[in-house]
Amino acid sequence: TQLLEQSPQFLSIQEGENLTVYCNSSSVFSSLQWYRQEPGEGPVLLVTVVTGGEVKKLKRLTFQFGDARKDSSLHITAAQPGDTGLYLCAGENTGGFKTIFGAGTRLFVKA
């Protein structure tokens, strides 16, 4: 069974601080996605990483896919209250059959 473990589960920080969220698995994924979910809404796709070692930047967010395509990280620079939400990583298995979601990291950025 493929599992994606996210850490930390919960993070509360001050505006302006930096943070990193991790997503780890013992399985190889053909691609990995990061989503953000705000209260009362469905998750919204932020990024897809496909190549081992790939780094993608989205404004203050930096996403990295591990060389072996088993893990990923999301780094936020100078967090803002608008970054508050549930961050979910999801891996598409190599058979392309089903996407596996991590349990999520709940981020709260205080003004």
Next chain:
Amino acid sequence: GAGVSQSPSNKVTEKGKDVELRCDPISGHTALYWYRQSLGQGLEFLIYFQGNSAPDKSGLPSDRFSAERTGGSVSTLTIQRTQQEDSAVYLCASSRRERLGEQYFGPGTRLTVT
């Protein structure tokens, strides 16, 4: 429409009643997923459709849960004889066949069983 739509947005039902939840995916998306999310939790996979067939029903929690998809488009998730533990937000997502991992979610249906 431009995005995934779900109806109703909220449903309150009495224990033992049946409910139907509807999902209208993005036009052209062949893959459709149903998830369940309890308060403060992550996503629990329920079922996956590719076209009208459901290659993976492994997440359906009991035989009270069923889903169908007709015409490769709209999907209905049916919960029979609802129980209080069925209370949750039910999310639907769709994606293109060649990019299964890139899922676009609807706003969800909040189900409350009293």
